[in-house]
Amino acid sequence: MIARGLGVGAALLSPLFFPWPFVALVALGMALFEPLVPLATGLCIDALYYVPQTGWLPIGTIAGGAATMVAFLVRSRLKTDSIGE
Amino acid sequence: MKKTFLAKRNTLLTVRGISWGMFALAAALLLAGARFFVPDATFSLLAPVFRASDSAAAVSRGVSNAFADSAARVRQNEILANEKDALAVENAALQKQVDSLTSLLGASGAQKSVAILASVAAHPPENPYDTFLVAAGKQEGVMIGMEAFGPGGAPVGIVSAVSASFSSITLFSAPGVQTRGWIGDKNVPITLSGAGGGVLRAAVARDAAVAVGDPVFVPGPGMLPIGKVARVESDPSSPNITVSIVSATNLFSVSIVALRMTGIVPMTIATSTAL
Numbered sequence: 001m002i003a004r005g006l007g008v009g010a011a012l013l014s015p016l017f018f019p020w021p022f023v024a025l026v027a028l029g030m031a032l033f034e035p036l037v038p039l040a041t042g043l044c045i046d047a048l049y050y051v052p053q054t055g056w057l058p059i060g061t062i063a064g065g066a067a068t069m070v071a072f073l074v075r076s077r078l079k080t081d082s083i084g085e
Numbered sequence: 086m087k088k089t090f091l092a093k094r095n096t097l098l099t100v101r102g103i104s105w106g107m108f109a110l111a112a113a114l115l116l117a118g119a120r121f122f123v124p125d126a127t128f129s130l131l132a133p134v135f136r137a138s139d140s141a142a143a144v145s146r147g148v149s150n151a152f153a154d155s156a157a158r159v160r161q162n163e164i165l166a167n168e169k170d171a172l173a174v175e176n177a178a179l180q181k182q183v184d185s186l187t188s189l190l191g192a193s194g195a196q197k198s199v200a201i202l203a204s205v206a207a208h209p210p211e212n213p214y215d216t217f218l219v220a221a222g223k224q225e226g227v228m229i230g231m232e233a234f235g236p237g238g239a240p241v242g243i244v245s246a247v248s249a250s251f252s253s254i255t256l257f258s259a260p261g262v263q264t265r266g267w268i269g270d271k272n273v274p275i276t277l278s279g280a281g282g283g284v285l286r287a288a289v290a291r292d293a294a295v296a297v298g299d300p301v302f303v304p305g306p307g308m309l310p311i312g313k314v315a316r317v318e319s320d321p322s323s324p325n326i327t328v329s330i331v332s333a334t335n336l337f338s339v340s341i342v343a344l345r346m347t348g349i350v351p352m353t354i355a356t357s358t359a360l
Contacts, residue, residue, distance in 0.1 A: 008105040012112060016131070017138045019210035036106030043113035047120040048131070049212040051253045053246045056214065056261065 035071035038064040200343040215259035222250040231344040235334030266303040285330040
């Protein structure tokens with residue numbers, strides 16, 4: 001429980017200290033335990049660095065949302081899978 | 086007799102009902118709301134964290150360098166020091182030539198507008214959008230459209246958003262940004278396109294004879310060096326070659342930029358008043 005909380009905290013703080021590829025790796029790793037972490041991490045990245053006036057898309061949020069959706073899909077498949085029961 | 090255990094119920098949602106992921110999402114939404122509604126206060130609170138991040142990166146580089154060959158590092162330092170001294174002498178000589186020509190032609194000289202020095206709070210690679218967040222805003226006189234210069238006077242970007250105390254600078258290497266420039270000793274006109282990660286790309290005619298190491302210039306005023314050719318990609322079926330240009334300024338470690346209104350605007354860049 002505590003370890004999971006520390007992992008989530010590390011994923012949220014990593015955009016402040018590490019290059020974004022490493023942040024993405026941490027977020028994807030935590031997605032195995034907490035599917036909402038990639039979306040939260042992407043939101044943090046865009047909250048810190050995204051400039052709407054440049055006309056770009058908020059890639060962090062979009063990519064994080066996609067990773068979260070995939071994580072939920074994988075978790076739902078694992079839960080309903082009857083193999084191994 | 087079998088006892089029925091009734092779980093303690095609470096009218097409020099218990100903490101156990103909320104996952105760590107939901108906490109994380111709530112925290113991220115809170116940060117996003119603070120950043121977009123009160124950007125100055127948010128970045129003022131985060132500025133020390135950004136500085137700590139830069140310090141930590143510098144320490145980590147020092148640790149990794151400690152494992153390098155010390156003798157090789159000493160030799161490299163000596164070479165770099167000699168090159169620095171030679172460049173300083175050359176720069177002084179060129180400046181003298183400029184001053185002489187300016188006085189000879191009777192021109193008033195290129196009067197540089199007042200530059201605003203701004204410390205860089207956030208930069209790539211932590212920032213994936215190829216922008217700088219600098220700790221200078223309207224209070225210091227920063228205006229949208231000002232050009233940002235790195236150490237040595239190399240242009241790095243344009244101020245694209247300003248708030249009271251902070252500004253955002255879109256780098257020339259940002260995706261979607263196009264800038265006019267010149268390449269090589271023959272000053273061949275080119276259009277520089279941002280490719281992200283501090284890299285610019287340009288298509289040049291094959292007969293321009295561009296080679297790795299050729300300097301690249303942008304207007305601002307006159308011709309200012311923005312970088313040099315790092316790679317040349319040639320497709321035999323195309324009359325053009327694609328060159329990759331690395332910025333003259335190390336965008337990953339720059340700490341201070343000078344902001345100056347030069348009137349130079351890239352071909353495509355969006356600007357606004359709000360950060």
